[in-house]
Amino acid sequence: MTQLAASHLNQETTASANQITPDRARRGETKPRSTAKGDLPQAVLDRYLIERDLRGRPERFYRDHRTPDPAFRDQGRRLTTDRPYPDTIADMLKVAQHRGWTRLKVDGDDTFRREVWIHARAMGLEVKGYRPRQRDRQAAGLPASRLPLEERLRMASAVVRSLIPDPEAQRRLLDHVAASADRFRGRTGERTSRDRFHQR
Structure with a gap:
């Protein structure tokens, strides 16, 4: 060669x-x-x-x-x-x-x-x-892979309530998650709904 x-x-x-x-x-x-x-x-x-x-x-x-x-x-x-x-x-x-x-x-x-x-x-x-x-x-014309933020927050709330027995600890954790979600919504332009997250 x-x-x-x-x-x-x-x-x-x-x-x-x-x-x-x-x-x-x-x-x-x-x-x-x-x-x-x-x-x-x-x-x-x-x-x-x-x-x-x-x-x-x-x-x-x-x-x-x-x-x-x-x-x-x-x-x-x-x-x-x-x-x-x-x-x-x-x-x-x-x-x-x-x-x-x-x-x-x-x-x-x-x-x-x-x-x-x-x-x-x-x-x-x-x-x-x-x-x-x-x-x-x-x-690519594909649907979004993630659930809407509201649905994910409801799921997180249910998990926190089932795993953490202390209501005060639940409230602090859920407040922190809600604040993070509000910051995310502010960046993406979505409406905030902290009250709906704390319901149930």
Whole structure:
């Protein structure tokens, strides 16, 4: 192997930490899943200029002939990219969905993981490797994961009343929780309702 070929091979395997892989857990999956390099939907094949590996399988996908680096790489069990462009991520996820990857593991920089999570969840795919914020859930079109604050306060009140027998200690603790909730509501613009919290 020439020095240039060895250098290129090393660059291909270590160039990008931004990657999507199928999650190893297969609970609830009924369709077979593919990790075959080159197993791509025709729409993705038609969109890119392709460099093939030594066996003739599509491996590197370029946006145009002037771009020195591929938009993404297909390594069979792993799809990688150097840059977190939303359209590239969407195409990588189309490949993952085409291959039957319903549960994904994402690695890489925060921007990449966030974009993958938003796009994948909007497509109905599960993702490990990123903890979404509330606005990420909204961007993916998902409902809020938390119960409304009032409901959480009612639950906290019931727990405090059942675990702490001293009424004075209950009152102090519930006052502290209510004050914290009021500060939170002030930041988010919600109406305060300390009186409702102390009822029951």
